[in-house]
Amino acid sequence: MKRIITFGTYDLLHVGHIRLLKRAAALGDHLTVGISSDELNISKKGRGPVYTTAERLEIISALDCVDEVFVEHSLEAKGDYIKEHQADVLVMGDDWAGKFDMFNTLCDVVYLPRTEGISTTYLISSISDVGKKVAKAG
Template identity: 85%
Template sequence: MKRILTFGTYDLLHVGHVRLLKRAAALGSHLTVGVSSDELNISKKGRGPVYSTAERMEIIRSLNCVDHAFVEHSLEAKGDYIREHKADVLVMGDDWEGRFDIFKDLCEVVYLPRTEGISTTYLISSISENKKLAVGDV
């Protein structure tokens, strides 16, 4: 049984998230997903997520390709999470290429291509811009 581990915020779940999770799951027989806590998201992105940690956990746990999900509280604990969840493979999006190579002594590290043209940051910006336009049109 090959155990796969990946991490993310998974706010405003979109097709890019789903495709990455399905490709990660296909690399093994068990997919565990670490979902960044609200506090961690604020510290790394400077803003809170649209959906709460509990809501994002519920969404991720509902996906057929996900076998287990947990709340990630610390970026510095990645190695501990790898050991705790007995990961054989750590999967991250290729926008993180090379940043997790330090864990190659604990498990295989794989960077998967992101889905072009979509990101949560883009979606939030687009929604915000459309809201401004709609308010300005009134």
């Protein structure tokens, strides 16, 4: 059995997330997804996620292409997570190209193209802009 692992925040789930997860799952027989804890998200992005860790675990685990989810507490522990989940392939979006090559000694590392024109940051900004316009109009 070929085991795939990937990581992300998966806040405000969108088509880009779905497409990446489906393509990751297609590379093997079992897809494990590490979901950044609220604290990790705050430390790496400077803001809390829209949904809590528990909610994001529930959302991602409900997807048919996902076999297993866990909480990622530390970026520095990726190698440990790869070993713990016996991953054969680490999949990340190509915005991370080259940044995880050090794990080639533990598993294959694959960078998949992201869906053009969509990101959680963009969605949050768009929603915020709409909210500001509605508040001004009201």
